[in-house]
Amino acid sequence: ERIKYSRDFLLELSSVSLSQKRPEFLPDHPIVLEKPVSVFFISGEAIKKHGWRFLVAI
Structure with missing residues (x-):
């Protein structure tokens, strides 16, 4: 069984x-x-530079 x-x-x-x-x-x-x-320091520029995968890494 998977842990949740x-x-x-x-x-x-x-x-x-x-x-x-x-x-x-x-x-x-x-x-x-x-x-x-x-997560509070993420800006639109960070997303443009790193992409949405950057958000997943946080």
């Missing part, structure tokens, strides 16, 4: 410091950011 997480749980998890650290085993990839990005 509520929106509230995921939002709470996003503020946990361990969830904001990049795993050491994660390969280098352009969509993987070095530091977490707050």
